[in-house]
Amino acid sequence: QQQVKQSPQSxxxxxxxxxxxxxxxxxxxxxxxPWYQQFPGKGPxxxxxxxxxxxEKKEGRFxxxxxxxxxxxxxxxxxxxxxxxxxxxxxxxxxxxxSTLTFGKGTMLLVSP
Amino acid sequence: DAMVIQNxxxxxxxxxxxxxxxxxxxLNHNVMYWYQQKSSQAPKLLFHYYDKDxxxxxxxxxxxxxxxxxxxxxxxxIRSPGLGDAAMYLCATSRAPGYGYTFGSGTRLTxx
Numbered sequence: 001q002q003q004v005k006q007s008p009q010s011x012x013x014x015x016x017x018x019x020x021x022x023x024x025x026x027x028x029x030x031x032x033x034p035w036y037q038q039f040p041g042k043g044p045x046x047x048x049x050x051x052x053x054x055x056e057k058k059e060g061r062f063x064x065x066x067x068x069x070x071x072x073x074x075x076x077x078x079x080x081x082x083x084x085x086x087x088x089x090x091x092x093x094x095x096x097x098x099s100t101l102t103f104g105k106g107t108m109l110l111v112s113p
Numbered sequence: 114d115a116m117v118i119q120n121x122x123x124x125x126x127x128x129x130x131x132x133x134x135x136x137x138x139x140l141n142h143n144v145m146y147w148y149q150q151k152s153s154q155a156p157k158l159l160f161h162y163y164d165k166d167x168x169x170x171x172x173x174x175x176x177x178x179x180x181x182x183x184x185x186x187x188x189x190x191i192r193s194p195g196l197g198d199a200a201m202y203l204c205a206t207s208r209a210p211g212y213g214y215t216f217g218s219g220t221r222l223t224x225x
Contacts, residue, residue: 032212043117043203043216044156089155093211098163100146100211103155 004092006104013111019077021107023090028071030092034101035064035075038087047088048075080111116140119204119217126194126224134189134220136204144210145187147179148203150219156203162187163210191222199224 005024013019023033034049050057050064050073057064063076077084090104117138126132136145144163148156160169162181176198178190191198201221205214 034213036214036216041219041221043205043219044214045216046213049213095209095212098210100158100161101214105155106153108153 004090004102004104006090006107008107009105010108011110013077013080013109015080015082015111015113017080017111019080019084019109019111020074021088021090021109022072022074023092023104024070024072025092025102026071027092027094029094029097030102032093032095033064033066033073034091035062036089036091036103038089038106044089077109080109082111082113085109085111117204117206117215117217119202119220121220122218123221124223126191126222128196128224129193132191132194132222134191134202134204134222136187136189136217137185138204138206138215139185140206140215141184142206142208142215143184144207145181146205146207146214147177147187147189148205149198150201150203159189161210194222194224196224198222 035047036044037047038044048059048062061078066073087106087108089106091101093099093101120135146161147159150156159173181187201219203219204217207214
């Protein structure tokens, strides 16, 4: 009930391409869906987040698409750059229930020059 | 800049020798978390404090303990580190549970 399933495990994209990472959740009560970016040897950093009352949120080259009926959300990185090479984690929580974040297993993205 | 600071960045300890990792924050956030992250894995929540209320995850080994003497500081104590405890330990903070975590840069623990 608390799982967040993330795919793919790893992804190679050419510079300038679109990177797409998908997550699916089981708990329909989740109401907060952030994405974190982690570089080697660093802690994760909040990249972008969405609440279930909107279907899409865009910040620069990063877009979250949210499908409430399918219980899925995805991260799209447009015009991917080598500096985007990192591990990306999706997560979910129930803010109203003061639950902690449940993380996906992560996707290692490599953007080739 | 407001931030989450973890010390030390790297810690080497002997098998069975108690070790303490520290975390401080200037964000004045109510919640502080400790995560364990092993190579190529997601962060695993060990415990968190919501103000002074301590919340232990069910599968956190008894070997791990935590202290939060005030809003700004939180400590992770590993009483008898084993080889399997070698990992990156991440501290995070948030205003409320589950929302907008700010992570520190982590402490890489090596057990020899």
